[in-house]
Amino acid sequence: QSVYVLNGPNLNLLGTRDPGTYGTQTLADIETLCAQVVDNLGFQLDFRQSNHEGELLDWIHEAGRAVISGDSIGVVLNAGAYTHTSVALADAISGISVPTIEVHISNVHARETFRHHSYLSPVAAGVIVGLGAHGYEAGIRALAHLAQS
Numbered sequence: 001q002s003v004y005v006l007n008g009p010n011l012n013l014l015g016t017r018d019p020g021t022y023g024t025q026t027l028a029d030i031e032t033l034c035a036q037v038v039d040n041l042g043f044q045l046d047f048r049q050s051n052h053e054g055e056l057l058d059w060i061h062e063a064g065r066a067v068i069s070g071d072s073i074g075v076v077l078n079a080g081a082y083t084h085t086s087v088a089l090a091d092a093i094s095g096i097s098v099p100t101i102e103v104h105i106s107n108v109h110a111r112e113t114f115r116h117h118s119y120l121s122p123v124a125a126g127v128i129v130g131l132g133a134h135g136y137e138a139g140i141r142a143l144a145h146l147a148q149s
C-alpha cells in the first residue's frame, strides 16, 4: 500500500524560496524524509509536485481510486496557494472517500490574512501547520494511524 504525498504550486522552489519562511530544505530533502518515514511504517511512497491545479485534481482522484482498491491509505497534501483559492480541490477531496491530511510548512495563521482561510480544512481529515518538514512526517503517521483504526 502506498502513501500519496502531493505538493502544489511553487513548492518545487523550496530551498531558495523565502528561506526565512520556508527554511532551506528542498523538496527533494522532504521527499527523502517522507521515504524514510513511509518505509519504516511498511508502506510505499508516491511523492509528486505540480504547478497545475488540474493535475493535482487528477492525482487526488487517482488516490481516491487507490484507497478504494486498497492500494493506498490516503493523501498528505500541501496545496500551496491553491489552499486559499480552490473550491475545485475541496470538491475533489470531499468527492472521494480518501483521508487527506492538509499540511503547510509555515504557520499560515501567523502570516497574511488571505492565508488564514483554507477551502481544504473543512474537508480534510486533519490539518498540520507551522512545523516545517516535520509536518509531512506527522501527516504520514496520522494516515497510518487512521488506516489502523
Ligand code: DQA
Binding pocket: 009, 010, 011, 078, 079, 080, 081, 082, 083, 103, 104, 105, 106, 107, 108, 115
Ligand atoms: C504553504 C502556505 C501557502 O500559503 C503558500 O501559498 C505556499 C506554501 C506552506 O507550506 O506553508 O505555497 O502551503
